[in-house]
Amino acid sequence: MCDRIFLVLLGVPGAGKGTQAKLLEKQFQLPQISTGDIFRYNLKNETDLGKLAKSFMDKGELVPDSVTIEMVKDRLSQSDCANGAIMDGFPRNLVQASAFDEIIDRHGGIDLVPLIALEDDEAMRRITGRRVCRSCGAVYHVDFSPPKQEGVCDIDGGELYQRDDDKPETVRNRLYVYYKQTSPLIGYYYAKGLLAELDGSQEIGQVNVTLLSLLAEKGVIIE
């Protein structure tokens, strides 16, 4: 394995970025950095950042770059990121991408940008069926990865809830924002030779297997 590994997971909302990031986190002992999760944590704790983020998240819009970039800089300066990180939901536009390059260039830059490809209809099905544990944040799907007992987390017995921004009308705007602001990153990373697309429509375990073989094929990990 390289000394440091920085991965950027790309894909439409619902593609499975968070699900795969959590698997990679365990497999490589690297932290998952999900800007969406950090905003939701702040929202739950009613911090100023949470209150600011809520007004954008409720509409499916991006939180302003200055706030988001500072938050990521701070997160990356923590000691658990010394060996790298799995970026989930950041960068999300070209301004964030170039800020991220500056932040991590001194750490050897990005190793790979896996693009988890998924059709919009399937993304919508996944998002509207998603349930999240209120206490530990574990993610389920009512059909594709249901908990043993409906509404209850398998891990800590916490209550499962539906994210406020997972309603169909907000998801449609999140998809629009993705195509308008995030999809230009596909070209940005392709030009740098970092993009690696994979089929996100397979089941969760199979997507993980494909992702691991991509990482091996590109020399990011040694099997």
Ligand code: AP5
């Ligand atoms: P964020 O939390 O990042 O949401 P998102 O990008 O819209 O992505 P999702 O979390 O909806 O999807 P995912 O790809 O992680 O899918 P998951 O693995 O959960 O952002 C939320 C908001 O925060 C943004 O709208 C914005 O306001 C703000 N924000 C965040 N980052 C920002 C940034 N950088 N800049 C500015 N603002 C920012 O899977 C979805 C469901 O499918 C789950 O139920 C799962 O169990 C299921 N599933 C997963 N994989 C499979 C599979 N292979 N087969 C079947 N089911 C599957």
Ligand code: MG
């Ligand atoms: Mg997510």
